[in-house]
Amino acid sequence: SQTIHQWPATLVQPVGSPLSLECTVEGTSNPNLYWYRQAAGRGLQLLFYSVGIGQISSEVPQNLSASRPQDRQFILSSKKLLLSDSGFYLCAWSEKTSGGTDTQYFGPGTRLTVL
Amino acid sequence: AQSVTQPDIHITVSEGASLELRCNYSYGATPYLFWYVQSPGQGLQLLLKYFSGDTLVQGIKGFEAEFKRSQSSFNLRKPSVHWSDAAEYFCAVKTSYDKVIFGPGTSLSVIP
Numbered sequence: 001s002q003t004i005h006q007w008p009a010t011l012v013q014p015v016g017s018p019l020s021l022e023c024t025v026e027g028t029s030n031p032n033l034y035w036y037r038q039a040a041g042r043g044l045q046l047l048f049y050s051v052g053i054g055q056i057s058s059e060v061p062q063n064l065s066a067s068r069p070q071d072r073q074f075i076l077s078s079k080k081l082l083l084s085d086s087g088f089y090l091c092a093w094s095e096k097t098s099g100g101t102d103t104q105y106f107g108p109g110t111r112l113t114v115l
Numbered sequence: 116a117q118s119v120t121q122p123d124i125h126i127t128v129s130e131g132a133s134l135e136l137r138c139n140y141s142y143g144a145t146p147y148l149f150w151y152v153q154s155p156g157q158g159l160q161l162l163l164k165y166f167s168g169d170t171l172v173q174g175i176k177g178f179e180a181e182f183k184r185s186q187s188s189f190n191l192r193k194p195s196v197h198w199s200d201a202a203e204y205f206c207a208v209k210t211s212y213d214k215v216i217f218g219p220g221t222s223l224s225v226i227p
Contacts, residue, residue: 006158043205043219044159090158103149104215106158 002027006091006107013114019064019078021110023091026072031093033074034104035066038088050074051096086114117142117210119218127224128196136191136221138206147209148189150180153220154202162204165189176200201225 003026013019025031035047046059048066056066063082067075074091089110094102118141128134140146147166151159163174170182180191189206206218 044217046214049214088156092159102209103161103164105161106151108158109156111156 002093002105004091004093004105004107006089006110008110009108010111011113013081013112015083015114016080019076019081019085019112021076021089021091021112023074023076023107024072025093028072028093028095030071030096032096032102033068034092034094035074035076036090036092038090038109040087044090048076081114083114086112088112117208117216119206119208119216121204121206121218121221123221124219125222125224127226129226130198131195134191134193134196134200134223136204136206136223138189138191138218139187140189140206140208141187142208142210144210145184148180148182149207149209149215150174150178150189150191151205151207151217152176152202153205159205162191196223196225198225198227 005024007022032051034049036044037047038044048056048058050056050068053068053071064078091107092104094104120139122137149164150162152162153159162178163172163180165172165182172180178191178193180189182189201223203220203222205220207215209215
């Protein structure tokens, strides 16, 4: 069966510090991968998605970036964190299907607090 | 533009009572629809999905949802709520091969 991991589970960082959040998927190959952010009391905002190694699409201009160095690894980064980067970050994966009916499955999330 | 609305920000029900969470979508073609549940501090768990066929869909944890094309709705129901159902519920619609739009969520509180 497929599983998705995220780490760290929680993170407290000062403003201006760098960020690296990691997401890995097991039990599948060539998945679509997604990064979402969930601000307190709000819905999900799609940040990045990837259909393959080195292929990243950005949905929202910001000081965050994403990379996919391996097939099942998705990394969210920042060179300098802002206060507004605080939130709950969720990684998700989906299979590629010819009918496009791929369901997204979510990881446990990372709670980021920027002070 | 495609969108998903969940008119109820917060709902409180008594344990054992029935539940209906509303979801409306805006999309020109036949949508693929989902309901997810999120417990505090956790990721999202898929409750059920509708792609085609029978418009009444059964999911996990005793939930069901009904797709009504004429009303552009996909409401989630449960006949008898348990205290463990207290969580945030998200309706979502997939409108292209790669992207899903999520609603703002409905927070459910359950009174013992």
